[in-house]
Amino acid sequence: MSTAIPNPLALVAEVTHRCPLHCVYCSNPLDLTKRENELPTAAWIRVLREAAELGVLQADFTGGEPLARPDLTELIRAARGAGLYASLITSGLPLDEKRLDELVGAGLDHFQLSFQGAHEQSGKEFSGMETHAQKLRVAEWVKARRIGLTLNFVIHRQNLGELEDMVRLTEEISPGRVEFAHVQYYGWAFQNRQRLLPTREQLNRSLEIIKKAEEGLRGRIRVEYVVPDYYARYPKACMGGWGRKVLLVKPDGSVLPCHAANVLPGMTFENVHVKSLREIWHQSDAFQKYRGEDWMPDLCRNCDRRSQDFGGCRCQAFLLAHDAGATDPVCSFSPQRAIVDGILAEANASPQAGPMPPPAGEWLYRANTR
Amino acid sequence: MPERALRLNGPSLEIIERCDGNHTVQQIVAELQERYSKAEPRKVEEDILGYLARLHEQRALDFE
Numbered sequence: 565m566s567t568a569i570p571n572p573l574a575l576v577a578e579v580t581h582r583c584p585l586h587c588v589y590c591s592n593p594l595d596l597t598k599r600e601n602e603l604p605t606a607a608w609i610r611v612l613r614e615a616a617e618l619g620v621l622q623a624d625f626t627g628g629e630p631l632a633r634p635d636l637t638e639l640i641r642a643a644r645g646a647g648l649y650a651s652l653i654t655s656g657l658p659l660d661e662k663r664l665d666e667l668v669g670a671g672l673d674h675f676q677l678s679f680q681g682a683h684e685q686s687g688k689e690f691s692g693m694e695t696h697a698q699k700l701r702v703a704e705w706v707k708a709r710r711i712g713l714t715l716n717f718v719i720h721r722q723n724l725g726e727l728e729d730m731v732r733l734t735e736e737i738s739p740g741r742v743e744f745a746h747v748q749y750y751g752w753a754f755q756n757r758q759r760l761l762p763t764r765e766q767l768n769r770s771l772e773i774i775k776k777a778e779e780g781l782r783g784r785i786r787v788e789y790v791v792p793d794y795y796a797r798y799p800k801a802c803m804g805g806w807g808r809k810v811l812l813v814k815p816d817g818s819v820l821p822c823h824a825a826n827v828l829p830g831m832t833f834e835n836v837h838v839k840s841l842r843e844i845w846h847q848s849d850a851f852q853k854y855r856g857e858d859w860m861p862d863l864c865r866n867c868d869r870r871s872q873d874f875g876g877c878r879c880q881a882f883l884l885a886h887d888a889g890a891t892d893p894v895c896s897f898s899p900q901r902a903i904v905d906g907i908l909a910e911a912n913a914s915p916q917a918g919p920m921p922p923p924a925g926e927w928l929y930r931a932n933t934r
Numbered sequence: 935m936p937e938r939a940l941r942l943n944g945p946s947l948e949i950i951e952r953c954d955g956n957h958t959v960q961q962i963v964a965e966l967q968e969r970y971s972k973a974e975p976r977k978v979e980e981d982i983l984g985y986l987a988r989l990h991e992q993r994a995l996d997f998e
Binding site for chain 1: 935936937939990991992993
């Protein structure tokens with residue numbers, strides 16, 4: 565018996581892969597969409613409307629760098645017009661106050677500003693660009709406009725030494741919300757994972773610092789964090805489950821259940837040029853493939869946690885164990901947990917357990933698209 | 935809210951609807967005490983203040 569398919573709650577609008585930064589842990593796929601293949605304005609406007617009709621409550625504009633789209637103001641206006649909460653996930657460049665006023669005037673509700681480090685130098689090391697001063701300016705402009713502001717610090721082995729500085733910077737800026745997000749190993753981050761995965765000691769120390777910050781800032785700044793799930797006993801409920809809460813539209817119009825699913829072999833993702841979002845969400849092979857329990861290995865199908873974590877992440881099962889239908893190897897019950905343990909052993913054996921940046925030539929920096 | 939949604943029904947919806955920048959907390963309390971005239975006024979006030987405090991802590995709203 566199949567259960568009813570719930571309506572999605574969020575649309576992730578990945579409007580471009582173009583970006584002025586070159587972050588070594590970027591979650592974009594290794595093969596980036598070219599500008600000439602990006603969905604035009606009218607198509608995005610239609611997608612936003614269809615999303616609202618499907619029950620979606622919020623649109624998260626991301627990329628690449630969504631500010632690289634000259635029509636971003638129009639897209640936000642369309643989101644607001646469709647009754648969606650409009651959120652922007654951005655590095656804060658390129659941006660000036662005039663453009664920010666246009667975005668806010670068009671209906672932007674929330675601004676999430678990324679930080680690659682607590683200082684100009686570390687920011688440059690991990691994104692390939694000097695961006696820190698601009699980000700500080702942008703934070704002040706956003707606060708003056710009184711829309712929601714979240715600071716998102718991406719943390720990993722090489723910048724965890726700055727975590728206390730990041731907390732201090734957060735207190736100085738005083739956003740409504742801050743997220744300390746340990747890197748997740750997909751896309752470019754998967755390629756660079758040897759350099760990004762923290763030691764157990766670094767991770768535990770980071771949780772101490774973050775929890776102390778959370779207590780100290782309660783009522784003033786909402787503190788959230790994401791841990792690297794390689795260190796967990798059980799997998800995350802990735803995206804709230806395959807095809808349960810989120811749909812993601814790529815720059816070329818293909819519709820995926822998450823950022824990373826394009827790595828999965830043998831899957832065809834439908835495109836908004838050809839089908840409506842409703843059809844894709846409810847009926848496409850790709851979305852149906854890992855819904856429900858029929859696809860689960862016996863281990864998951866008989867597990868009490870299956871309705872909590874849905875067997876974990878399909879993309880991670882593929883990246884680590886080359887089998888998208890397997891139990892997420894992060895799960896301690898997985899017969900392939902040893903793969904994850906091996907990666908952790910390597911990360912914890914390295915003598916270079918502190919925040920020492922490697923020679924710049926050894927990172928795989930995210931490329932620019934043409 | 936960023937990455938979250940509140941499911942509102944009944945009283946929580948009525949409270950949130952009045953968080954529009956034009957109501958004082960006292961006005962919200964008074965209006966809902968009238969609406970829920972059979973309930974104990976002090977309980978209504980306590981429930982509203984408690985709810986608003988929780989939302990404030992989660993940074994979903996601010997008082998001016």
